[in-house]
Amino acid sequence: MSSCSTKCGKKAVLKRPKTGDVLCKECFFEAFETEIHFTITRAKLFKAGMTVAVAASGGKDSTVLAYILKILNERFNYDLRLVLLSIDEGITGYRDDSLDTVKRNRDDYDMPLTILSYKDLYGWTMDEIVAEIGRKNNCTFCGVFRRQALDRGAALLKVDCIATGHNADDIAETVLMNILRGDLARLNRCTSIITGHGDGIARVKPLKYTYEKEIVMYAYFKQLVYFSTECIFAPNAYRGHARVLLKDMEKIDPAVIMNIIHSGESLTVNEEVNMPTLTKCSRCNHVSSQTVCKACVLLEGLNRGLPKLGIGKSSKAKKMIAEHDKKKYECSSSAENKQCICKNDPVGNSIDRKNDVTW
Amino acid sequence: MSVDTLPISIGFGGGAELLFGNKKNFAISLPVQEITKWQISDLLKWIQDNLLKERPELFIQDNSVRPGILVLINDVDWELMDTINYVIQPNDEIVFISTLHGG
Numbered sequence: 001m002s003s004c005s006t007k008c009g010k011k012a013v014l015k016r017p018k019t020g021d022v023l024c025k026e027c028f029f030e031a032f033e034t035e036i037h038f039t040i041t042r043a044k045l046f047k048a049g050m051t052v053a054v055a056a057s058g059g060k061d062s063t064v065l066a067y068i069l070k071i072l073n074e075r076f077n078y079d080l081r082l083v084l085l086s087i088d089e090g091i092t093g094y095r096d097d098s099l100d101t102v103k104r105n106r107d108d109y110d111m112p113l114t115i116l117s118y119k120d121l122y123g124w125t126m127d128e129i130v131a132e133i134g135r136k137n138n139c140t141f142c143g144v145f146r147r148q149a150l151d152r153g154a155a156l157l158k159v160d161c162i163a164t165g166h167n168a169d170d171i172a173e174t175v176l177m178n179i180l181r182g183d184l185a186r187l188n189r190c191t192s193i194i195t196g197h198g199d200g201i202a203r204v205k206p207l208k209y210t211y212e213k214e215i216v217m218y219a220y221f222k223q224l225v226y227f228s229t230e231c232i233f234a235p236n237a238y239r240g241h242a243r244v245l246l247k248d249m250e251k252i253d254p255a256v257i258m259n260i261i262h263s264g265e266s267l268t269v270n271e272e273v274n275m276p277t278l279t280k281c282s283r284c285n286h287v288s289s290q291t292v293c294k295a296c297v298l299l300e301g302l303n304r305g306l307p308k309l310g311i312g313k314s315s316k317a318k319k320m321i322a323e324h325d326k327k328k329y330e331c332s333s334s335a336e337n338k339q340c341i342c343k344n345d346p347v348g349n350s351i352d353r354k355n356d357v358t359w
Numbered sequence: 360m361s362v363d364t365l366p367i368s369i370g371f372g373g374g375a376e377l378l379f380g381n382k383k384n385f386a387i388s389l390p391v392q393e394i395t396k397w398q399i400s401d402l403l404k405w406i407q408d409n410l411l412k413e414r415p416e417l418f419i420q421d422n423s424v425r426p427g428i429l430v431l432i433n434d435v436d437w438e439l440m441d442t443i444n445y446v447i448q449p450n451d452e453i454v455f456i457s458t459l460h461g462g
């Protein structure tokens with residue numbers, strides 16, 4: 001039986017992937033919490049007086065994030081107002097249990113909770129979208145809509161910042177995926193600990209340097225209740241492969257996770273490479289690299305009964321949007337016409353939203 | 360004291376239970392006639408033959424658990440307990456937690 005590396009005299013309960021140290025339960029809690037505190041202070045993620053929305057899915061990462069922000073806020077007097085923000089995609093049997101978990105977080109951690117549905121935000125549930133398009137491309141819709149949903153929710157709640165539960169393994173996985181896809185624009189940005197603060201509501205990742213193993217061990221030893229399931233629709237095959245590859249390599253040497261993150265951080269994009277410039281979506285005002293953002297293109301397809309529109313790079317999609325915008329211009333001159341799709345935006349066009357290309 | 364079986368409890372969490380009919384806890388008795396020293400690697404084979412109803416590749420890989428599944432033996436990380444070579448004792452509690460499911 002190994003004893004704790006700190007020589008505290010207690011029995012070790014886990015081997016840390018990051019350092020190889022073996023720690024007792026108490027020393028592990030201390031190390032885990034203090035490291036996240038250092039990450040938060042070193043990167044200046046928060047300012048006193050801020051309202052921070054924790055993007056809460058009911059899963060392990062966001063549950064641990066909500067818990068840890070609560071205790072650090074109290075222990076180190078961050079002076080933050082913490083709220084929970086959940087998105088209900090409208091997938092029967094998928095979110096029901098995870099939203100129950102989020103409601104438990106609300107009660108256990110004493111944080112106000114707002115649940116926004118895709119139906120509220122876009123007029124469509126994922127069930128309805130799947131009925132329309134089948135299961136082949138549904139993850140495209142779900143992912144694009146989810147990114148904007150958090151921003152829309154954050155704008156509604158008037159929070160200063162959104163904290164997400166992305167952990168070190170998630171970020172390494174995304175670096176790997178962007179390398180495999182040759183997506184240079186996202187490659188560097190996906191490692192940023194703060195995104196979007198220039199042009200909308202900032203997103204921060206306090207668990208950026210925290211290994212998944214430690215998050216799960218922490219939740220286990222603290223007996224935090226979380227919900228785990230795979231989305232009942234087809235999982236993202238590409239991400240699945242990247243994840244398996246990473247876990248296989250991590251088994252051989254856990255340092256690969258940090259090494260991949262550091263590589264992503266250090267890469268600079270050659271200026272000769274054509275980087276997309278960010279503008280605002282002419283429809284919803286969300287920051288986008290296109291004149292109409294991906295969410296609006298997908299919505300346009302759904303609302304027209306042409307759901308394949310916007311999947312892949314289609315000039316047809318742009319042409320149809322242009323045609324529609326011409327019509328929109330015509331119909332908005334008539335104030336009585338409330339049926340027009342261009343009035344469907346439940347948040348209002350005046351709100352600044354951030355980047356839909358970073359996650 | 361003579362024992363014919365080795366009683367232990369095993370648990371599944373973090374989504375691993377989805378592979379076991381959504382059941383999280385099992386009290387089992389391992390037969391000691393053929394195998395007298397049960398190691399975790401033997402237990403994994405036993406689980407595959409007796410409990411794992413579907414998609415064994417999501418749980419077992421190369422005589423071990425699939426990377427990304429954590430194992431705790433009496434609430435201690437199995438990496439401190441010689442992993443698959445640990446010799447199981449009566450009334451051990453062995454827990455398998457998936458980190459691969461949505462967070």
Ligand SMILES: [Zn+2]
Nearest residue numbers: 004008024027
């Ligand atoms: Zn200790």
Ligand SMILES: [Zn+2]
Nearest residue numbers: 281284293296
């Ligand atoms: Zn838009």
